[in-house]
Amino acid sequence: MNVAELGDLSTTLVWGAATAYTVALIAYTLDLARLTERAGSAARAARQAVAVGGAVTAAGGAVAGGRGSARAGATATLAPVRPAADRSSKARGIARSTTILGLLLQVAAVVLRGIAAGRTPWANMYEFALVGTMVAVAVLLLVLRKRDLPFLGVAVTGLTVLALAVALLVFYVQADGVQPALDSYWLVIHVGVAITAAGVFTVAFAASVLQLLRSSRERGSAALSRPVWRWLDTVPGPGELEALSFRLNAVGFVLWTFTVIAGAIWAEHAWGRYWGWDPKEVWSFVIWVVYAAYLHARTTRGWAGRRAAWFVLVGYSCVIANFTLVNLFFAGKHTYSGL
């Protein structure tokens, strides 16, 4: 099998992965719908049982005579709609297995692409999107291992399918060597870490969106009170989502800091200056500052919670802008799209 055939096989595998993710997207959506349905009936049941429940709690407290059990009773009546995390569902199983299948296909596609091009497979926009979504899906699978968050599955597989489609239809270039400036081990380090950071930011972004939606519904937003949004009752509380988003963003921010430093070292080697306000450098700086502002906002009175979550949305928009706008429309030294 020659090199060109390997490249074609890689592309076919990417189409296969995109298909698998599409199935996963549908399955996650069905799972989410099922969960919402159950939450709805659980809520109705809880409303009917509220008087009885109160009596039972009081009785339970009296019998046990301990504070611990009284607290448990109170918790049970406060959060009746939150289903058990270990529930099993057919849709969920399908979603999980197709996501894993898609990831395996994508890993194979990336490896073949690397062999076909004879170098690290992340040197142009197509490959960046390919590897970035691979990281996002891997992070998704890690997060979902312990949490029951079908929405996160919908969001990440949705973004991944979209990104892969755009990559295949718009950004695609033949597997090939690189220009001399990219021929460096820093390509592996700098771009590899940048892609990983982008993947982590993607999942954190989804968590923050979810946090904002959920907290808006809790605050009685008219638009989000409609029955269509009932599935929001099934996701973890805004506090828990905020914590998840923060943990991911903290990892992403450290990776991004490393990306910028590694980029500066490489620029010093290749272009003779470590920082020159190239459009890509400007936007990397902007991203860094926005996420730094997010970390500060989290600890500022009046800015923690919802406002801080908006920073994540702004920061992720900058990540996307840095990848699309800067590569395609701004002239600079980082013009590696190959388009």
Added chain:
Amino acid sequence: MSSYRPEGIDDSFANDGAEPTLPHLGARGTVRWVWRQLTSMRVALMLLMLLAVAAVPGSVFPQRPVDPAKVAEYLVDHPGSGAWLDRVGAFDVYASAWFSAIYLMLFLSLIGCILPRTRAHLAAVRSRPPRVPRRFDRFGTSAGFTTTTTTAHAVAEAAAVALRGRSRWLPRFRVDVREEPTTAGPSTWAVSAERGYVRETGNLVFHLALLGLIVAVGTGQFLHYRGQAIVVQGRGFANAVVDYDTFESGTGFDPSSLVPFSLTLDEFTARFDPETLAARYFRADVTVRSPDGSERAESIRVNHPLDAGGAKIYLQGNGYAPDVTVRDAAGEVAFAGPVPFVASDDVYTSRGVIKVPDVSAGDQIGMVGFLLPTALETAPGLWRSVNPQPNAPLLVLSVWTGDLGLDDGIPQNVYRLDETGLTQTVDAAGAPVTLYVRPGETVDLPDGLGSITFDDLPRFVALDLRHDPSLGFVLAFALAALAGLATSLFTPRRRVWVRAVPATGARTVVTTAALARGDDLGLQGELDRLLAALDAAGVVAADAGPDDVADDESPTTPTDDVLEDDRHEGDRHEGDQQDDGDQQDDAVTAGDAVTAPEANR
């Protein structure tokens, strides 16, 4: 709006519509107030957002330090808005007054925040860990058991050993064992342990490293120099200010500090992809001659700069420099030598100008045109290059005569012909004359002006020489910032408390609790590890759950509250809080730090 007052509302503070009087601050008070505002978290946050927004125009508009030609082009294309944008510094954003003001204020705010925090942190590291709270049941993470034989003191000591860990120099927890005397009988023993001081240390290191970084970058700007030279194959240049085509340096640079080495370009190798013709490999083989006369052969590649004379030499560009000889009407050699032509595309269609000012008689001659490394006639009279390698080179030139304008004293672009004092030569039909010259050929110039000979086609390289003594410091500070950042974000800060209360029948009731800053998944594991360690130490007698814990507390246990405790320490939550003068802020964030008990209340 001053006179409106809703009916029925008696506002005792509204004294006849008079303006409320603010307390008089005085000059010192005002300065203090401004400083407090500047160093407050909210202002720092605002400055960060401003910085992000202010950086964006630099990627939208062309920037003078990056590409002055593009700026000039923009100014020509946008005569109205261009001048206005230029006035507000849109073409040199990162040196503009407003951008500098934002980041200087930010760093001032940073200093005002970091210094008090460093002091507070040093004090916290030296002081004892916070006292043990009176009640543990408010904490989400707590456990307990009852021993049968071990005394309270022994339990406390065992817990202290387990929490300190094995390493003596780097204890896992800072541990404080206190005796809490009771009115009657043996004392209660309490262990207070705290870990994660490096979280704040890392945070401070990160911010201090950012300060160091900007100082290092500034120092580099002050001391650096950078020169660009175009070197044709077989020729060289000496490391002296006058030998560079362009040279710029910081105000602190001393020209006599240049090491007078010289460099000769022996060979240049370029490889291209045979199908896509994209560049794949460039290598410049050079000979470097040191001031002491010793010579060494070196090569410069993209991504592999050459170290010479304390500076680095980068390969930034390459192209062809056709070697031509021009004879004037009298047959005298008026010009001879290689002329660099600048490549404008992947197939090295190169544009250049041959200026011949020193003719023995008559008008000066200027020739402008293209070099095509592999020329192909695609249509009659239409030539283009199809390969970047010199397989069939062709010079295509038009000829101008008149005054080249070189004697005006105004610096000229060597790659441009100033056509104001020149006229283009035309043939009998009035069409402009175009010369086609191949290597080895001699072609007569029109109107008996002379002739041009295309002798050879050497390559040239554009070398960039740069020296910045601050590089090592910049890197060190950047890495320190990264390390500090990772430490401050990933180190959990936890407190663990153990209280051993003597009970009847030589038994000891042991309760433990743990508290984390913010969200901490590993907190329960921390407590479980402690219990396991106590178990391994033989302290725990029975496998008992938290329900065995006695509810009543010893009446003499300290009465201080966790909240109070936090504020007392002067501790800033998450290490980032900096609202120094605002007591309320501290109280609120301290409350945030103990969300666990609050949630359970």
